Amino acid sequence: MTYTDSYPSHRTARDNWFRRTEKWLDARGKAAWIAAMVTGFIFFWPAGLALLAYMIWSKRMFSSSTRCATRNAHFTMSRPTGNAAFDAYKADTLRRLEEEQGSFESFLERLRAAKDKSEFDAFMDERATRKDGPAEA
Numbered sequence: 001m002t003y004t005d006s007y008p009s010h011r012t013a014r015d016n017w018f019r020r021t022e023k024w025l026d027a028r029g030k031a032a033w034i035a036a037m038v039t040g041f042i043f044f045w046p047a048g049l050a051l052l053a054y055m056i057w058s059k060r061m062f063s064s065s066t067r068c069a070t071r072n073a074h075f076t077m078s079r080p081t082g083n084a085a086f087d088a089y090k091a092d093t094l095r096r097l098e099e100e101q102g103s104f105e106s107f108l109e110r111l112r113a114a115k116d117k118s119e120f121d122a123f124m125d126e127r128a129t130r131k132d133g134p135a136e137a
Contacts, residue, residue, distance in 0.1 A: 026060075033060055 041048030
């Protein structure tokens with residue numbers, strides 16, 4: 001038996017260990033991956049760096065963005081269930097929530113505008129007091 005004959009079985013055992021660890025971490029979510037990466041950095045920094053690179057390369061860090069999750073949730077919520085009363089209730093609730101979201105977004109916009117205006121007014125007042133004050137040499 002040569003080295004090349006024994007190599008595939010050794011590689012398979014390593015892959016099985018790696019795959020089992022990967023599945024275990026996936027089952028526990030993104031926090032488990034981050035905890036493993038931090039632990040790797042603490043005990044042996046190249047291991048932490050390797051985990052970070054693997055997480056980025058395999059897209060585990062960016063696998064579920066809120067935009068996609070929201071879009072998918074809205075898609076699944078828009079399908080009719082077959083129960084007319086529930087579908088009407090669901091449509092009314094979704095309409096009401098969209099109105100509340102619009103109201104809240106306009107409130108936030110007014111709040112940001114008021115904050116910007118107060119900051120700008122403070123800047124202009126400070127600028128006016130600097131011009132009125134003694135000239136610096």
